[in-house]
Amino acid sequence: xxxxxxxxGFRDAPKDAAFAFRAVMNTMxxxxxxxxxxxxxxxxGLSIAAGVVLLTLCDPETPVYLAPRFDLLEVRDWITFHxxxxxxxxxxxxxxxxxxxxxxxxxxxxxxxxxxxxxxTLIVEVDDLRSEGxxxxxxxxxxxxxxxxxxRAAIQQNAALFPRGLDFIFTCGDRLAAxxxxxxxx
Amino acid sequence: MYVAVKxxxxxxxxxxxxxxxxxxxxxxxxxxxxxxIREQMTLAVNRVMAEGSLYDPDLAALAIKQARGDLIEAVxxxxxxxxxxxxxxxxxxxxxxxxxxxxxxxxxxxxxxxGQVLGPTFDYTHRLLDFKLAADGEVPFAPELADAExxxxxxxxxxFLDREGLMQRDTDGRTPPRDLTREPLELPATRDLRxxxxxRGDEGFVxxxxxxxxxxxxxxxxxxxxxxxxxVAVEMDIPELGFAVEIGEVELTECETVNQFAGSKTEPPQxxxxxxxxxxxxxxxxxxxxxxxxxxxWEELGEDNLGAPAQDAEFVLYHADNIQATGFxxxxxxxxxxxxxxxxxxIRKLRREATADRGAHRAAAE
Amino acid sequence: xxxxxxxxxxxxxVMSDYNFAYLDEQTKRMIRRAILKSLAIPGYQVPFxxxxxxxxxxxxxxxxxxxxxxxxxxxTLKVIDQxxxxxxxxxxxRRFFEKTAGxxxxxxxxxxSIIQTRHRIPEAELREDQVLVYQVPIPEPLRFLEPSxxxxxxxxxxxxxxxxxVKLYEDIAQHGAIxxxxxxxxxxxxxxxxxxxxxxxxxxPKLEMAAIQLFGAGRExxxxxxxxxxxVVSLDFEDYPFEASKADHPCGLCGAEDSYLDxxxxxxxxxxxxxxxxxxxxxxxxxxxxxxSDASPTLxxxx
Numbered sequence: 001x002x003x004x005x006x007x008x009g010f011r012d013a014p015k016d017a018a019f020a021f022r023a024v025m026n027t028m029x030x031x032x033x034x035x036x037x038x039x040x041x042x043x044x045g046l047s048i049a050a051g052v053v054l055l056t057l058c059d060p061e062t063p064v065y066l067a068p069r070f071d072l073l074e075v076r077d078w079i080t081f082h083x084x085x086x087x088x089x090x091x092x093x094x095x096x097x098x099x100x101x102x103x104x105x106x107x108x109x110x111x112x113x114x115x116x117x118x119x120x121t122l123i124v125e126v127d128d129l130r131s132e133g134x135x136x137x138x139x140x141x142x143x144x145x146x147x148x149x150x151x152r153a154a155i156q157q158n159a160a161l162f163p164r165g166l167d168f169i170f171t172c173g174d175r176l177a178a179x180x181x182x183x184x185x186x
Numbered sequence: 187m188y189v190a191v192k193x194x195x196x197x198x199x200x201x202x203x204x205x206x207x208x209x210x211x212x213x214x215x216x217x218x219x220x221x222x223i224r225e226q227m228t229l230a231v232n233r234v235m236a237e238g239s240l241y242d243p244d245l246a247a248l249a250i251k252q253a254r255g256d257l258i259e260a261v262x263x264x265x266x267x268x269x270x271x272x273x274x275x276x277x278x279x280x281x282x283x284x285x286x287x288x289x290x291x292x293x294x295x296x297x298x299x300x301g302q303v304l305g306p307t308f309d310y311t312h313r314l315l316d317f318k319l320a321a322d323g324e325v326p327f328a329p330e331l332a333d334a335e336x337x338x339x340x341x342x343x344x345x346f347l348d349r350e351g352l353m354q355r356d357t358d359g360r361t362p363p364r365d366l367t368r369e370p371l372e373l374p375a376t377r378d379l380r381x382x383x384x385x386r387g388d389e390g391f392v393x394x395x396x397x398x399x400x401x402x403x404x405x406x407x408x409x410x411x412x413x414x415x416x417x418v419a420v421e422m423d424i425p426e427l428g429f430a431v432e433i434g435e436v437e438l439t440e441c442e443t444v445n446q447f448a449g450s451k452t453e454p455p456q457x458x459x460x461x462x463x464x465x466x467x468x469x470x471x472x473x474x475x476x477x478x479x480x481x482x483x484w485e486e487l488g489e490d491n492l493g494a495p496a497q498d499a500e501f502v503l504y505h506a507d508n509i510q511a512t513g514f515x516x517x518x519x520x521x522x523x524x525x526x527x528x529x530x531x532x533i534r535k536l537r538r539e540a541t542a543d544r545g546a547h548r549a550a551a552e
Numbered sequence: 553x554x555x556x557x558x559x560x561x562x563x564x565x566v567m568s569d570y571n572f573a574y575l576d577e578q579t580k581r582m583i584r585r586a587i588l589k590s591l592a593i594p595g596y597q598v599p600f601x602x603x604x605x606x607x608x609x610x611x612x613x614x615x616x617x618x619x620x621x622x623x624x625x626x627x628t629l630k631v632i633d634q635x636x637x638x639x640x641x642x643x644x645x646r647r648f649f650e651k652t653a654g655x656x657x658x659x660x661x662x663x664x665s666i667i668q669t670r671h672r673i674p675e676a677e678l679r680e681d682q683v684l685v686y687q688v689p690i691p692e693p694l695r696f697l698e699p700s701x702x703x704x705x706x707x708x709x710x711x712x713x714x715x716x717x718v719k720l721y722e723d724i725a726q727h728g729a730i731x732x733x734x735x736x737x738x739x740x741x742x743x744x745x746x747x748x749x750x751x752x753x754x755x756x757p758k759l760e761m762a763a764i765q766l767f768g769a770g771r772e773x774x775x776x777x778x779x780x781x782x783x784v785v786s787l788d789f790e791d792y793p794f795e796a797s798k799a800d801h802p803c804g805l806c807g808a809e810d811s812y813l814d815x816x817x818x819x820x821x822x823x824x825x826x827x828x829x830x831x832x833x834x835x836x837x838x839x840x841x842x843x844x845s846d847a848s849p850t851l852x853x854x855x
Contacts, residue, residue, distance in 0.1 A: 014572035018624040021584050025622065028591045029764045029779040030680070057588075059581050094585075114709040117589040117598045139594045139741055140779030142762075163743060167592045180592030182741070182779075194643040266606040270570065370599035370773040373702050500700055510771045513609030514689070520611065520641055523814050524634045524671045524829055528733035528752035530815065531799055536727050543728075 005077035008041035027178040032145025049171035063088035067098025100150035116163040129172035223247035232466025238264030287416040300340035387506030396474035404494030408443035441472035450488030573620040583621035590777035595740030613770030615687035630664035635672035635829035678763035688769035693747035804846030806837035
């Protein structure tokens with residue numbers, strides 16, 4: 001039997017990643033929109049959507065931070081085998097994976113005024129993802145949108161850093177939504 | 187009545203067919219083989235390898251054939267091919283002191299260990315057309331030493347100045363060099379990136395920049411401490427084996443210039459170095475590269491910025507690449523109907539308004 | 553698995569020696585990450601490690617890389633240059649993706665899920681499920697005022713756009729109008745000044761749209777974006793408001809009054825014909841019976 005870390009990757013990487021990326025791109029372009037994705041079977045504890053995002057965006061060039069709950073040998077092995085991404089502390093991360101409460105928001109790079117793109121993208125595993133709750137407005141949103149968010153105040157603080165700041169991808173089962181720094185939350 | 191012109195697809199196909207025919211030329215003349223280009227157009231092959239950033243004489247020769255001898259077009263073919271190649275790893279830094287030199291000259295010392303080796307150079311040929319070459323010729327013969335010693339390492343001339351403490355020390359590159367083909371260029375650029383941009387830069391551009399420093403635009407009198415051409419082994423660490431193995435050899439031209447330096451706020455008086463390293467036998471390019479490298483080092487050496495083009499890293503790095511330059515230059519022959527139309531409308535409008543203004547002025551004056 | 557074995561398993565495209573949509577997966581990931589950042593910071597130019605493509609710089613390598621990173625096998629692609637599907641470079645790029653990605657292609661704006669364009673925004677209103685990819689020659693709106701990248705980056709950082717206003721103001725002082733007819737600069741969400749690529753200023757108002765807009769500059773190694781409904785304002789002055797202008801004629805073929813026009817010289821006397829630059833828009837109007845004064849009497853003649 002194969003080690004579990006060797007399985008659960010994309011079957012047809014070029015095509016699976018293409019479909020997955022379009023779903024991720026659409027959510028980032030349209031905050032509040034929830035899309036479902038397929039193609040990854042990550043180890044227990046990790047949602048399909050989080051697995052798909054990791055496979056789609058991470059590789060040896062993108063250091064990843066794992067919050068304690070996911071900092072397990074099984075998860076590390078899986079990410080290493082399928083993406084080759086190195087694991088780092090929050091301050092050096094391009095991507096981070098964790099639940100909201102476990103992610104040290106203040107530690108991640110938010111980019112500089114000259115290069116605001118040099119900031120981390122946080123993959124946040126949530127138990128609940130619905131188009132209701134906080135009211136969103138800004139780029140990508142016609143009038144307003146709604147999304148269940150774990151913590152409005154922290155997200156407002158992040159948006160206040162614009163153009164610097166973190167971007168979030170919320171994952172729940174096989175569904176995901178995104179919240180870029182440009183979104184105003186009320 | 188007007189019928190819109192269509193047929194872009196057919197036009198492209200026909201153009202390609204015509205191009206292929208033109209490439210072949212008169213079919214009564216025997217076709218040139220890739221091997222013939224590789225062996226007899228070696229310096230063209232070298233230039234394509236250097237600016238294409240890919241050491242493969244056969245592919246470079248093929249590119250030259252396909253490009254009908256347009257070397258920039260050939261470089262383009264090689265570059266486009268190169269980007270699709272998987273990367274298995276990086277070689278160890280090459281040891282040019284272990285070069286098997288075909289040519290090695292120094293302009294700073296009459297003799298030094300390893301000696302002066304003139305090698306196969308055009309330098310002292312009289313530039314007279316050799317009409318014998320027009321006739322199918324015999325194979326030329328070059329005398330060889332009967333009991334040639336096996337080549338030994340040839341120490342770099344710079345080492346001798348270095349031992350005396352007269353050379354500015356270059357810091358050892360402990361971090362792996364960056365790669366401008368894999369990451370976007372960011373300024374200020376470190377020396378490794380500048381050297382990479384120069385070695386794959388257009389020979390004519392780098393030559394022109396170097397020449398400008400000689401004529402007084404950031405003049406920094408350069409002595410060619412050493413110019414060497416020869417083959418160097420390429421070694422790669424194989425993690426599974428735990429040691430390095432030789433995976434092949436490449437021909438390189440290396441040029442080190444020594445430049446007087448009166449000292450600055452941060453550095454004592456000493457000699458400084460300009461460095462050039464190019465694939466193949468590419469002497470002009472290697473010397474040019476060394477001069478431009480030295481000119482670009484003004485900031486780290488605490489020299490004055492004289493505002494010379496060759497001191498402006500942003501100017502040099504953004505304009506040295508002939509594939510970028512030729513693409514953008516030639517794109518202006520693509521349709522610009524839409525933009526031109528908007529300019530037409532604007533000019534007509536501005537003229538209408540100017541004429542109306544003049545009319546109003548005249549009316550007011552009367 | 554070695555590279556050679558991977559190649560054998562490559563998708564069944566016509567050009568099977570290459571990966572789906574030509575670029576290797578690592579390159580696509582790098583571009584995709586840049587696209588996400590560009591969507592998160594609308595109008596900001598994200599540096600990316602542009603690859604050398606098998607077509608010349610300046611001919612759409614940025615747009616092609618962005619399209620390649622965004623395409624899925626289910627997409628229907630439309631490629632236009634100057635608004636037209638049949639211009640040679642549009643044909644060449646469309647063929648490239650037919651060959652390397654095997655995607656469906658169309659000339660009908662409404663049928664396309666991805667539209668790659670050079671110098672125009674289609675006349676038909678784009679929808680939320682569409683992506684418009686622009687080919688960008690010089691992404692930096694301040695470049696012609698300040699050649700140094702180091703300097704212009706600082707200006708964006710400090711939101712110091714005075715130079716641009718001075719330039720526009722000098723135009724007015726000298727010509728009585730802003731003398732920029734295309735690549736007319738815009739401000740995005742009140743923050744970044746952005747070059748909309750060399751579209752005529754007629755197209756500027758359309759930049760606020762429902763589709764995702766991605767801008768790719770290959771040679772200059774920049775990607776930037778406008779998410780749907782992003783606020784995009786053409787720079788102007790209160791007393792000299794921005795004006796989207798076009799030739800003051802109807803289309804000679806379909807009679808449209810609201811479309812951007814190409815001007816053609818049709819005879820030795822210098823006679824002019826004005827026709828829609830958006831060939832699909834024009835053909836669709838003619839198909840439902842609209843006729844301009846220069847149109848052929850039967851539609852068959854316009855094939």
